[in-house]
Amino acid sequence: MPSKSKTDLRKQIVAKAIVDPAFRARLFRQPESVFLERPTKEDLAAIQRLKKFLPAMGDMVNSLAGEVLCGGGGGCGGLA
Numbered sequence: 001m002p003s004k005s006k007t008d009l010r011k012q013i014v015a016k017a018i019v020d021p022a023f024r025a026r027l028f029r030q031p032e033s034v035f036l037e038r039p040t041k042e043d044l045a046a047i048q049r050l051k052k053f054l055p056a057m058g059d060m061v062n063s064l065a066g067e068v069l070c071g072g073g074g075g076c077g078g079l080a
Contacts, residue, residue: 027050
């Protein structure tokens with residue numbers, strides 16, 4: 001079982017990867033440079049979950065933006 005500090009670090013890395021595209025690219029390309037050591041199985045699993053989650057999150061953000069900008073889908077004239 002990973003230590004609490006290792007789990008907290010993994011959460012911080014995932015959170016930063018969600019909002020920082022350059023960091024995310026580095027994480028996906030060279031995870032050992034982010035973790036500063038060989039990533040554990042749990043670290044690699046978290047990276048895989050993130051890769052699967054990000055496209056769905058982008059779809060959700062686009063959908064919510066359309067709802068906000070178009071007042072519930074009432075036609076934006078192609079804005080959203």
